Amino acid sequence: MPRAERESERVGRAIDGIAGNTSRRGFLARLGGAMVAATAGGVVGRAIEPGEAEAYHFCGHIYTTGSCPHPTGTPRIDKDGFPLHASSGKPVDNLGRRVDGRGRPVNAKGKVLLDPDGRPLPPAPRTTVCSETARKYNFKTWVDGAWYRCCGGRVRKLVDCCAYSNRRINGDAALTGYCYSGRKVFCVMYFQTKVPC
């Protein structure tokens, strides 16, 4: 993630944090709430849910299921489910190294890393986070439904890695979450969009 964007996200998060307390934004937030009440009435007001969910271990995730095994820890993925570095949004391989579009390990500036002979370092496998989970835990996994939430001023897609397993990655009972066909959530991931909210 470019520095400016990162900064913007950080500032956005900070602003959201104080939104309810500062006078003008507090007023605007109350105005928004009043508009909900005015247009939707009590029934709808009760039905809709808070849109910005604070995390158990990452923003947007409102349940307690743990993150999927990810090379760098925080389970950020791209649109196809491959692992991304959480803060920079750059692709990483299964070893957690940043890689370029051809899978070659690169440094923080995007330069290809070289071996002592001056040749590019060999690429390591890069598999989708959910399929890597399946391999690691030795059962089949699926990515079923998803849901989007607002996180730190950006829309975030929350994705469940589902399995026919009553146990989740935490070791206790699994929840249904966004899974269907009898599958339950084994672990969770997210895809960060660039859409402001």
Next chain:
Amino acid sequence: MGALELALIAAALLVGATGTWSPCGFSMVETIGPAGHTGGRRVTLAACATFLPGALAGALVTFAGLAALGSILPGEGWVRYGIAAAAALVAAIAEARGARLAPQIRRQLPEHWRRVMPMPAAAALYGVLLGLGFTTFVLTFGVWALAGIALALGEPLAGLAIGLGFGVGRALPIVALAPIADRPAGRGALALMAERPGLYRGIRLGDAAALGAVAAALLFTAGAEAEVKRVKPAADPSVHGGDLVVQRGRDRAGSLYSSSGVRTSLPGTDPAIGGGYVAVIDGGDVVLIGQSDLVERDRVTATGADAVAVGSNWLAIRTRRERRDVIQVRPIADQGLGQARQIATAGPPSQLGRPSVDGNRIAYAAAKRSRNKLVIYKLKSGKRRTVVVSRRHALSNPSLLDRKLAYVRSTRKRNQLRLRDLRGGRDRKLRSGKARLWSTALNGKRVYVTVLEGRRPRSRVVSVRR
């Protein structure tokens, strides 16, 4: 439907579509899409079929509701249009600058609905919530602006136009993307939306342009639309262009309201306006006055006159003498009023209604015990045509303009203000209710009607858009 309504629909369509970039918009595509449930594409199509009407219903509730609320708020003509234009302009500037949304509604659709009810039912309810507009994240200032415009204008038609555009705009991208959300094209489109901020920025610029066009349309039409829409207490309206005359008070004194809302007292009672003239009853005389300068042009004796109508070529007078109603007309020439000609008469208990003149035609109601009818009489040819007749309902107070005839139809329980297209087709009901409706007037944009309340009636004149 005029240019303003079309501009509102276009802006609302874009503003609604911008909502697709919200967390709820993305969630809907994924949830309704084939990968969001076990039912496959068949259930997706069913869910799309229920989502669209749901969104439409929600949007109509919000924006038509705001318009209805606005209609009971005080404020007239250009003030309302000015406020609406200002709202559109401010939102357009904010959208063009890509300003951060505030106030933001940090609420979201209930995710669990998709698990606890069939997908088509859940989709319909999700559609309603998204259509309501203010129940979830707002992605453009246009939503606030459209709400302000609907409220400020207080025009049901404007509210419906905004609701229609917003509902369709909110639903259409989702309905288009959901069925292919599991295919490469659908996934690619979603990825583009999610990863290319330029697309979202682009649609916000589109919102800015559309809202700018709405502001321009509001300002452009403000002058034309700035006309008196209601007067209280008043009765028996007559309208020509934007100028309205009514009678007020127990002495039925005539008042002229110009399109800008300025009131001028007229030198007589029971006024009528049309064809560049104003006609009033002054004691036993009927006086013809120029509309622009209010200078008397001619005066005729008409004993028992209690209603007049005037057009560019004819003055019509209804008199009541010895319980007998008579309508007579006089041609208007440069040198003054011509000879009177009687065109209709009715003895008790039958009655003739207040006449309405348009060009070389006159419309009036004839009420007999056996039936009521509305008649158009061609003043040059002398041909008479009954355009509406009823043996069950009361028909009264016709107003004629070009090919349209406004009139009141009363049943035992309801009074309806109706507009008939004289070329054929069904009547449009413009207003219906228990309140007694009486005299009507018609111009190019609005239909005016007197509303009577109470036993010794208090009267007011209200109007609805044609």
